[in-house]
Amino acid sequence: MVSIKIDDILKNKCESVSIGSIEAIIEVGDGNEELWKEINLKCNEIRNIYKQGDIVSIKNIADSRQAYKKLGKDPSRYRLSSEALLKRIVKGNDLYKVNNIVDINNLVSLYSCYSVGSYDVNNIDECINFTFGAPGEKYNGIGKGDVNLENLPVFEDSRGKFGSTTSDSTRAMITKDTKHIIMNIISFNGDEDLDMYINYASSLLKNYANADILSTNVFK
Secondary structure: OOEEEEOHHHHHHOOOOEEEEEEEEOOOOOOOHHHHHHHHHHHHHHHHHOOHHHHHHOHHHHHHHHHHHHHOOOOOOOOOHHHHHHHHHHOOOOOOOOOHHHHHHHHHHHHHOOEEEEEEHHHOOOEEEEEEEOOOOEEEEOOOEEEEOEOOEEEEEOOEEEEEOOOOEOOOOOOOOOOEEEEEEEEOOOOOOHHHHHHHHHHHHHHHHOOEEEEEEEEO
C-alpha cells in the first residue's frame, strides 16, 4: 500500500494541508458514455452558476491559491489544475477526453474544486512525500514540457518529483497499461469534506473503471 507523508516544512507554511487518497486496482478504457453524461451535467451546472471572475473566489480554490502565496509561488502564473479546469468550462470549452481514469479525476476536481492527481503505482515508490520544489527543480509535465517546480507543492519519491497541484509529470501518468492507481485529492483548508469526496471518487471508479478499492486514507 502507498503511504504519504506531508513534509513538516510544508505543514509549517500551510498548516491545514490534508490529502484524501484512494488506492485501487482499475481497468483503463476509452471515455465512457454514461460517465460523460455525468461530466456534461456538472459542466452545465458550473456554467450556470459561475462567471470567469468568480472562479478564484470559490473557497477551496481561494484557499489553495493562498497556500501558493505562502510558499512563494504566484498562483496567477502557475495556476491550480482545479482552477484551470473550471475556467476552461466557464469559458465554454469542453474538457479533453483522455481515458476513463483521467476523466474521473477531472470530474472529482470539478466536484470538489480541489486539485486531484492520479498516478500509476507501478511507476512510484510505496512511500511518497508531499513537499515543495527546490530552486532549479523541474520535470517533464504532461503536455507542457518542462515545469518549474520551485516552491510548487509536489509529490516525490526516491526517484524524484512526479506530481503537483498544477501539472503532473509524464513518469507516473495514467496510460492504457495502468492497472493500479492512487488518486489524491489535495486540500489546503483541512479535512472536513475529504471523506465525502473520497466516497464520491470511489463510486465513480467502481462504476466506470470496475475498480477494486484497496484502501482509502486521509493524510495530514
